[in-house]
Amino acid sequence: MQPIRVGVIGYGNSAKTFHLPFINALPMFELVAISSSQSDALNAEYPNVAHYPEAMALIEQSNAELVIITAPNQAHYPLASAAIEKGLHVLLEKPFVIDIKQGQALIEQAKQANVKLSVYHNRRWDGDFLTVKQLIEENKLGKLKVFQSHYDRFRPEVKVRWREDGQPGSGILYDLGSHLIDQALALFGRPLQISADVLAMRDGSPAIDYFHLTLHYADHLVILHSSSLSAGPVLRFRLEGQQGSYVKYGIDPQEDQIKAGIVDTNSTQQAGAETGVLYTAQDETQITNIQGGYHHFYRQLAESLIHDTPLPVSAEQALDTIRVIQLAEQSQIQQQTLDFCD
Secondary structure, three states: OOOEEEEEEOOOHHHHHHHHHHHHHOOOEEEEEEEOOOHHHHHHHOOOOEEEOOHHHHHHHOOOOEEEEOOOHHHHHHHHHHHHHOOOEEEEEOOOOOOHHHHHHHHHHHHHHOOOEEEEOHHHHOHHHHHHHHHHHOOOOOOEEEEEEEOOOEOOOOOOOHHHOOOOOOOOOOOHHHHHHHHHHHHHOOOOEEEEEEEOOOOOOOOOOEEEEEEEOOOOEEEEEEEOEOOOOOEEEEEEEOOOEEEEEOOOOHHHHHHOOOOOOOOOOOOOOOEEEEEOOOOEEEEEOOOOOOHHHHHHHHHHHHHOOOOOOEHHHHHHHHHHHHHHHHHHHHOOOEEOOO
16 A cells, blocks of 8 residues: 655644654655745755645645645644645644634535545643543542643743744644643533633733633533743642542653654653652552553554544544634633633
């Protein structure tokens, strides 16, 4: 069977860290095209791959079957729409889109064109998230009452870049928030209500750099939090149930491992000291993380494209993440708790 021909739009951190290493390492894919203005870098690092200075040229002229879009968030909708119109399968870096109507339009367009449309919510395959999921499924905490998920960093200086320029789709709610929201929805489904603080906290920041979301469910709360002014130990998860609590510090190591040249496509790379602690009335137990692996996303994507199995992340699931983001923005504006609805 011939490998799936892939074109990648963009050549920044996202493409270099989260996509190209797996496209290059997995035999079911073949990189055939990249679009970027960084011609010298592409000539040096990918001399045998077709280069295009513009994304639309890659979409219209390359022989790619699957296009991976890692362009700035505002470009997601028009580039994905153009690729679908050409009959290409599309994988979008998160966030899916910056407006619910854009996502609805792409889903319908992909159905009409009979092509696959997915979004790269890779942190469903973080080792600590898989561990939390297993703890919940095995009822290790008893009846869960509070689920906290953090993605904090210490970045007090505002940088001049599109992620922080204050334009629609910029800021950490669309960036880091997409990860936390997707994980919460994967665990618990849609909430009943949402309340949120969504703020620009740093001096001179035009974009959102702090959020604190509460997702209200029938019998528990989900708290999703991110700050750009959090120095020191980084809380990742805190779960509270009627039989105990679980606490985990630190971010999944896969991103750092990939940047160091370690690309694990078989879940053999161990996470080292990645552990959390399960506390009960009787004792405390160190819980070693389940082995994560972002390659699982790409393996499932290949299976879907070849055998028409379910996508690793559906566009409909990714659209619910955008619904939560936009409800959180409205909750901040209205200073109210809002109902979740289509």
